[in-house]
Amino acid sequence: MTTATAPNAPILDKGLANTIAAETQMSFIDGSKGVLEYVGYDIDSLARNSTFEEVVFLLWNRRLPKRAELDSFTAELRREYDLPAGAWKLLVEMPRDAAPMHALRTLVSALSLFDAEADDNSPDANRRKAIRLVAKTPALIANFDRHRKGKSLVKPDSTHSIANSFLSMLNGAAPTDAVARALDVCLILHADHGLNASTFAARVTISTLSDLYSAMVTAIGTLKGPLHGGANEEVMVMLNEIESMDRVEPYIRGKLARKDRIMGFGHRVYKALDPRAGYLKTFAKQVAADTGNMHLYEMSTRIEQIMAAEVASKGIYPNVDFYSATTYHSIGIDLDLFTCMFAMSRIAGWSGHCIEQLDGNKLIRPMADYTGPHALRYQPIEKR
Numbered sequence: 377m378t379t380a381t382a383p384n385a386p387i388l389d390k391g392l393a394n395t396i397a398a399e400t401q402m403s404f405i406d407g408s409k410g411v412l413e414y415v416g417y418d419i420d421s422l423a424r425n426s427t428f429e430e431v432v433f434l435l436w437n438r439r440l441p442k443r444a445e446l447d448s449f450t451a452e453l454r455r456e457y458d459l460p461a462g463a464w465k466l467l468v469e470m471p472r473d474a475a476p477m478h479a480l481r482t483l484v485s486a487l488s489l490f491d492a493e494a495d496d497n498s499p500d501a502n503r504r505k506a507i508r509l510v511a512k513t514p515a516l517i518a519n520f521d522r523h524r525k526g527k528s529l530v531k532p533d534s535t536h537s538i539a540n541s542f543l544s545m546l547n548g549a550a551p552t553d554a555v556a557r558a559l560d561v562c563l564i565l566h567a568d569h570g571l572n573a574s575t576f577a578a579r580v581t582i583s584t585l586s587d588l589y590s591a592m593v594t595a596i597g598t599l600k601g602p603l604h605g606g607a608n609e610e611v612m613v614m615l616n617e618i619e620s621m622d623r624v625e626p627y628i629r630g631k632l633a634r635k636d637r638i639m640g641f642g643h644r645v646y647k648a649l650d651p652r653a654g655y656l657k658t659f660a661k662q663v664a665a666d667t668g669n670m671h672l673y674e675m676s677t678r679i680e681q682i683m684a685a686e687v688a689s690k691g692i693y694p695n696v697d698f699y700s701a702t703t704y705h706s707i708g709i710d711l712d713l714f715t716c717m718f719a720m721s722r723i724a725g726w727s728g729h730c731i732e733q734l735d736g737n738k739l740i741r742p743m744a745d746y747t748g749p750h751a752l753r754y755q756p757i758e759k760r
């Protein structure tokens with residue numbers, strides 16, 4: 377089954393890089409031209425003009441809302457910010473030294489225990505659950521961080537946006553408008569991205585007619601890997617290891633010589649600049665300048681120059697994780713929360729994809745090319 381010999385014969389497509397496994401109306405990517413659109417709107421114009429809440433409406437409804445619709449959708453989200461009592465109790469039982477992505481995966485899973493609609497896969501129930509998931513995830517992340525630092529838990533502020541309420545919980549103080557906007561832009565840029573690994577994983581789970589919470593747990597576990605959402609943390613680890621401008625060149629060239637990957641570069645789909653990275657670069661510069669982190673931005677641009685000279689010919693450019701690391705650090709988010717920030721946004725895309733998958737669902741079940749032996753004779757254990 378390794379090569380196609382007849383029409384419709386299965387082919388082995390490692391990494392599924394050349395397989396179209398779903399239809400979607402949420403996001404469009406042209407990797408060769410560096411284009412990303414949500415429902416036909418260029419990501420750059422959304423990052424400049426929209427808000428995370430409006431983008432979630434757009435992704436789920438396939439159109440921009442009118443004012444009254446956005447107000448009503450935002451109010452619906454805000455009514456769901458708070459956590460069920462059981463989740464607050466569970467939060468304080470979590471081990472303080474747990475890695476935040478493990479804690480988030482567990483806490484999102486736990487939300488299903490307190491949702492009477494957990495197993496209802498009707499479109500209306502799934503839409504209500506998607507709202508709950510997007511609305512409650514910020515309180516889970518911020519309060520796990522408070523708990524592990526020995527701080528008291530803080531309730532979400534349902535008078536503010538998701539970005540603002542999250543930062544208020546995280547820091548115990550309201551953010552400046554500029555910092556809240558910086559997070560809001562990061563949430564917009566991460567909300568959806570075609571059939572990336574975690575979205576595919578979520579669609580596989582829901583395609584079995586499991587439930588939305590299980591699909592989110594699958595997706596969070598998939599996002600966590602350093603080849604996917606975990607790369608933003610690795611970028612910050614790299615910047616911390618490099619420490620200063622004079623060490624950038626030997627560090628990057630040394631890694632490339634050892635054939636190590638430079639985190640925050642390269643993408644399965646983009647062979648031109650990731651359009652999210654283009655906007656984030658400008659944005660990261662401003663945020664870094666405002667917060668006294670220009671050295672991080674300057675080290676990043678130097679890494680980009682070296683990578684351009686060394687590997688741009690292979691189609692390797694900065695991806696969304698590269699400049700989001702500097703942005704998150706500049707707005708005061710701990711390194712090990714970076715991937716949680718990605719999840720907080722992508723949960724909108726994951727849940728939208730699951731609802732899309734269930735509309736005309738077909739079980740996702742590819743085949744494997746068996747490469748082991750055949751026709752072996754069973755030996756009794758004493759004779760092996």
Ligand code: CMC
Pocket residue numbers: 391569572602603604605607636637638639640641642643644645687690692695696697
């Ligand atoms: N640094 C150095 N070389 C690289 C890198 C990198 N970051 N990425 C790919 N390459 C090289 C790779 O060594 C290979 O070279 P050669 O052909 O000489 O062996 C060539 O480029 C193709 O690599 P590949 O692994 O076949 O390409 P892929 O499409 O499977 O990989 C990727 C995509 C994202 C896994 C990879 O680029 C990578 O590991 N990047 C670093 C991790 C990262 O930043 N991930 C975040 C992705 S964006 C956010 C998200 O959507 O999750």
